[in-house]
Amino acid sequence: MKCVFCSCMQSRVVDSRQSEDGLTIRRRRECEKCGRRFTTYERIDMIPLMVVKKDQTREAFQADKLRHGIIKACEKRPVPLSDIDDLVREVERRAYSQGEAEITSQAIGEMVMEGLKKLDEVAYVRFASVYRQFRDIQTFMDELNKLLRDGEG
Numbered sequence: 001m002k003c004v005f006c007s008c009m010q011s012r013v014v015d016s017r018q019s020e021d022g023l024t025i026r027r028r029r030e031c032e033k034c035g036r037r038f039t040t041y042e043r044i045d046m047i048p049l050m051v052v053k054k055d056q057t058r059e060a061f062q063a064d065k066l067r068h069g070i071i072k073a074c075e076k077r078p079v080p081l082s083d084i085d086d087l088v089r090e091v092e093r094r095a096y097s098q099g100e101a102e103i104t105s106q107a108i109g110e111m112v113m114e115g116l117k118k119l120d121e122v123a124y125v126r127f128a129s130v131y132r133q134f135r136d137i138q139t140f141m142d143e144l145n146k147l148l149r150d151g152e153g
Helices: 063-073 081-097 105-119 121-131 137-152
Strands: 011-018 024-031 037-043 050-052 058-060 102-104
Touching: 050 105, 063 081, 063 105, 063 121, 081 105, 102 105, 105 121, 121 137
Parallel strands: 050 102
Antiparallel strands: 011 024, 024 037, 050 058
């Protein structure tokens, strides 16, 4: 495995742990040249899952793209990167477990919003404002009021 710091091809595994879902193995590695540590993830190579977008175009599901969007919503919020990674894995697991070759971007967006609502309400509102494309202040207020009502129950 190539070191992310010095590009040396020699590293050794210091620690391996299986994820809770059993689909991923997390490996801590140490570079034999610079001595720095980094983390890699090993998982089963799955059949491609196609995402059907609003305009009916299709693209392969990309966990990194999903992660980037969630990180953007959580920017400057007290949400640990490990929680973001857990949410990405959970959405990915749920998307693949539906047993279909395709999933709508809407279904993925709803899964992300459900997870963000539990992690951080501000990040949830940020994601929802982009995802739901609030056209005016009233639709934004409707979403905030819904969030407040859900929080009371």
